[in-house]
Amino acid sequence: MADKRIAKNVIRKVFLEDLGLKLLALVITLALWLGVTGLSTPTTKRLTVPLNLSISSDAQVMNVPQQEVDIEISGDKRKIEQINRSELVASLDLTDLAPGDRVVSLSPDTVYVALPQGIKLVEVAPSRIAVNLEAVEEKEIEVKAETIGQPAAGFEVYDTAVLPQKIRVRGPASVVRILEYVQTDKIDLTGKTAEFTAKQIPVSAPNPKAAVLNTFVDVVFRIGEKRIERSFTIPVAGEIGKTATFTLFAPKTLLQKLQAADLKAEMILNDRGELAPQVILPAELQDIAEIRKLTVK
DSSP: OHHHHHHHHHHHHHHTTTHHHHHHHHHHHHHHHHHHHHHTSEEEEEEEEEEEEEOOTTEEEOSOOOSEEEEEEEEEHHHHHTOOGGGOOEEEEOTTOOSEEEEEEOSTTTEEOOOOTTOEEEEEESSEEEEEEEEEEEEEEEEEOOEESOOSTTEEEEEEEEESSEEEEEEEHHHHTTOOEEEEOOEEOTTOOSOEEEEEEEEEOSSTTSEESSOEEEEEEEEEEOEEEEEEEEEBTTOTTOEEEEEEEEEHHHHHHOOGGGOEEEEEEOTTSOEEEEEEOOGGGTTTOEEEEEEEO
8 A cells, every 4th residue: 555655646746746837848848849850851942043054165155055944952941941042053064065056964963053061952944955066266367447537637548557467366166267357446537637556456356256365456547638649651761762651649739749850760670570660759759659550652
């Protein structure tokens, strides 16, 4: 009997004394357990993230492939909720892909996304994308100077020299092979009356897929008084009875002052060893005058 009484007392103390406190402790414990186990319960989530293609330096993407992909990730719910989705990027390595039209598989095995430890990439959609890769080539090409405006009244551009005359461009083979020139930014000629050099002018290609390797050039403009034409007939030195008839294209003021006596015509051996007429101009005209329609009779 004594043993039974002791047992009852023990049971009463364990289960009935301070019952309220014990129930409260049980509720708190249960809540904590549910909270912890609930947060660590595996979960999945779908996100839309940018797709970044890594390609070889010797190739270029010609089409406009998928810009974004949908990914499904799984793992600890708490870690997933802490992910900043704006920092997620799906990366696809195409550095070993040969040029041509290709269909590339997108899967957790081929796509890399930087995720917290314990979070896995489960799925990528779409599962395939079309990519057109083309081999890259380099080519040396002419530079054309683009201008805007006109020199002052009564003046004109005699000639233009770009330094360097040619530069290298790099881009897809189909683009580079048909590219005939690259051009400078527009250079303003408004009101100019004399020679000047435009320095460090940016250069660009008509097709944006072609990259200009030398991005700046200098451009020299020779500008002077407008030129006119005037015809002359003068005797050929050392050739009795022969005359040279020709037209001079030169600055108006100088040409109007020029006399036939200031000019000389003679016969010389050309590069083929044949006799050919030559007109000798005064020094002030030698670099700016053009001889046209030269005949000897």
